[in-house]
Amino acid sequence: KNPVAAIQNIDDPDGAQKRQALEWEQVRQLAAAAIQRPLQRSPRKSLEKNLAIGKRRALTVITAFLTGLRNNELANMVWGWINFVDNEITVPHDLSKSGRTEHVPLHAGLANLLTQERKRRSIAAGKSVTNNELVLGQTINGEPKLPKNLPARIRADAKWAGLAVVDENGDKLDLHAMRTNFGNQLDQLGVPEAITADLMRHKPQKVTRTNYLKRRNAMMLPFINEIPAEAAHVPGLHEEPAATPNQVRTNAHVSAPTTNKKAE
Numbered sequence: 001k002n003p004v005a006a007i008q009n010i011d012d013p014d015g016a017q018k019r020q021a022l023e024w025e026q027v028r029q030l031a032a033a034a035i036q037r038p039l040q041r042s043p044r045k046s047l048e049k050n051l052a053i054g055k056r057r058a059l060t061v062i063t064a065f066l067t068g069l070r071n072n073e074l075a076n077m078v079w080g081w082i083n084f085v086d087n088e089i090t091v092p093h094d095l096s097k098s099g100r101t102e103h104v105p106l107h108a109g110l111a112n113l114l115t116q117e118r119k120r121r122s123i124a125a126g127k128s129v130t131n132n133e134l135v136l137g138q139t140i141n142g143e144p145k146l147p148k149n150l151p152a153r154i155r156a157d158a159k160w161a162g163l164a165v166v167d168e169n170g171d172k173l174d175l176h177a178m179r180t181n182f183g184n185q186l187d188q189l190g191v192p193e194a195i196t197a198d199l200m201r202h203k204p205q206k207v208t209r210t211n212y213l214k215r216r217n218a219m220m221l222p223f224i225n226e227i228p229a230e231a232a233h234v235p236g237l238h239e240e241p242a243a244t245p246n247q248v249r250t251n252a253h254v255s256a257p258t259t260n261k262k263a264e
Helices: 024-041 044-067 071-076 108-125 150-161 177-188 193-199 207-211 217-224
Strands: 088-091 102-105 138-140 143-145
Touching: 024 044, 024 150, 024 177, 044 071, 044 108, 044 150, 044 177, 071 143, 102 217, 177 193, 193 217
Parallel strands: none
Antiparallel strands: 088 102, 138 143
């Protein structure tokens, strides 16, 4: 049925897109920049709108980092996927890369962050948020999508925060890099390679893992929670944004706040 099934893949390390490996503090810095940047650059009349967009982007970055979800999964995630009792996120079979229903352990810090976010949205809307509502994506032409300008805004956030968009090795910083960072962080914390592969939902390569090992969520939670809960605390997301936006920037890029004469 597949006319190209017999064609052999050729490994091309130079052609593969390489992504940056960030520490969790840097990921949080990137997320915080999405909130702090509008405070410094937005005219007053559009500040509320831009701040709301920035907060959703910050939540997207942190969720991508602490779950390892792929971009299409992030776009389609609804509140009904999240089980706050058993601390897991269920990815339906028609959206997972494997074609199977998959269960992702819910990081303790992220669980608290998402609980606060759902409460905030309920208060803002004056009614309970339903399980069918999108957590991060938006409906575009009838389909759940991440914002088209998300990559450009993440790059702008990175530059503002003093993070390299492309580092000295040519590795790029984008949303999918958060999935790379998720795996790297687990590895740095000493999580066994097989457990990391399961948490990232990589295709099993060995017969044992494919047919016999079925690790339950309760077993996986301690490993994902090796990443500190502080990684999910983004300054300004659910409390008053910091009065001094520059505090989330690296020392090498600190400068005086830009004055917006039009806003004044």
